[in-house]
Amino acid sequence: MNNEKQELYDAMIAYKVPGIQAAVDKARKAGMSPEEIIENLGLGMTEVGVLFERGKLFLPHVLSAAAGMKSAMDVLGPEMLKNGTASAVKASVVMGTVEGDVHDIGKSICSTMLQCAGFDVHDLGRDVPKGDFIKEIKGGCKMCGMSALMTTTMTVQKDVIEMLKAEGIRDQVKVMVGGAPVTQAYCDKIGADVYGESASETTRKAKELKI
Ligand code: B12
Structure with missing residues (x-):
């Protein structure tokens, strides 16, 4: 250093x-x-x-x-x-810390970095009700980033994915998950598309997605 x-x-x-x-x-x-x-x-x-x-x-x-x-x-x-060096606006992304969780530092860093990379970020803040993610996706967001910092709230990421399936719109959106207790293995298990360990990794992976 x-x-x-x-x-x-x-x-x-x-x-x-x-x-x-x-x-x-x-x-x-x-x-x-x-x-x-x-x-x-x-x-x-x-x-x-x-x-x-x-x-x-x-x-x-x-x-x-x-x-x-x-x-x-x-x-x-x-x-x-x-x-920001970003020229064209890339896809719209809804970002938020899931219901029951007020940790928003890491999520906000990811939101800012995605914005700088040219994504149209709709940051809903923290303690975001599950349905609010769904509303944004129905409104046209092609990516959905959910942050969870507690083992007790990371299950909400799975709930939202299940809600997307129940609504028949799972295919319309790329789901990104992150937060300290979240891992690549958990991402795979709940059927999310992208796991981001850090804001820079998240931004790199988001740019690589074919949307
Ligand atoms: C700061 C902090 C707080 C602050 C939060 C302030 C804020 N505005 O965010 C305060 C003091 C308010 C707080 C409160 C609580 N906290 Co707290 N907190 C932390 C702490 C120390 C650091 C979290 C942090 O900001 N890290 C730094 C950032 C930069 O890292 P990050 O969040 O991981 O984000 C990076 C990546 O994960 C990734 N990422 C993050 N989000 C996303 C999203 C996507 C989509 C992607 C792809 C990537 C991604 O990129 C980020 C940037 O590089 C952690 C300890 C820890 N080890 O994490 C405990 C911790 C998370 N808290 C914990 C607890 C228990 C609580 C409380 C319940 C305490 C209490 N008894 O009241 C409450 C929670 C209340 C609630 N309902 O949410 C526990 C959780 C334990 C568990 N069950 O898993 C932890 C692990 C501490 C501990 N060991 O006890 N906390």
Whole structure:
């Protein structure tokens, strides 16, 4: 890791919003791209999760790190869109964190990166009722991305796929699934089309889909 990357990661683990903002400013001045900055903050956020699980950090620390991530996204998201190299608008994608789940940091990173790649992203936010994904697909979205961060909510991804089958519209949409507990094996098991481990992998795979 070069200096700026390490500083972004370290600032995230130190979970203080001003420290995260300062590291972001420094990285921008050093010429790092918004995409790269977000990826490195994301790595730090994942480590915050690990430290939380080990009891080394507590909920207020996680909330503070999440607030720092959000403040960075507020600045870098519009910048990424402005600099977006995407020309033609690709397919419409509905994105959301599934019902019962409020974790939206990773999903929002994916949405922003997809937008930058030229997709027309309809981000429904978090705790999205199952039927809202279906409505968007009936309204013309050709791709559907569902995020789930808990073992208790990842089953909702499967429920939505079953609802699509029941409605007879499963073939009209490519379903992408992601979130920390989700794996390629789970994606295959529930019959989703794409598993994305990270925002960059998601964007690459979305671009490769034949729609
Ligand atoms: C931050 C965080 C929170 C924040 C969320 C803030 C926010 N606005 O998102 C707060 C503090 C609010 C929170 C709350 C809770 N949390 Co929490 N949280 C986390 C934590 C520490 C980090 C998650 C994160 O942001 N990671 C960083 C991002 C960048 O990574 P990511 O989300 O994985 O996203 C990447 C990829 O997965 C992928 N991706 C993500 N989405 C998608 C979607 C698609 C379509 C694709 C293709 C790819 C993709 O790309 C992303 C970018 O690279 C995790 C720990 C962990 N190991 O994940 C726990 C964790 C997820 N939380 C957990 C729990 C239990 C909770 C609570 C229930 C706690 C409580 N008792 O109240 C509540 C949930 C309430 C609810 N109903 O949802 C557990 C879940 C356990 C389980 N059952 O599986 C975890 C694992 C921690 C733990 N070990 O206990 N949490």
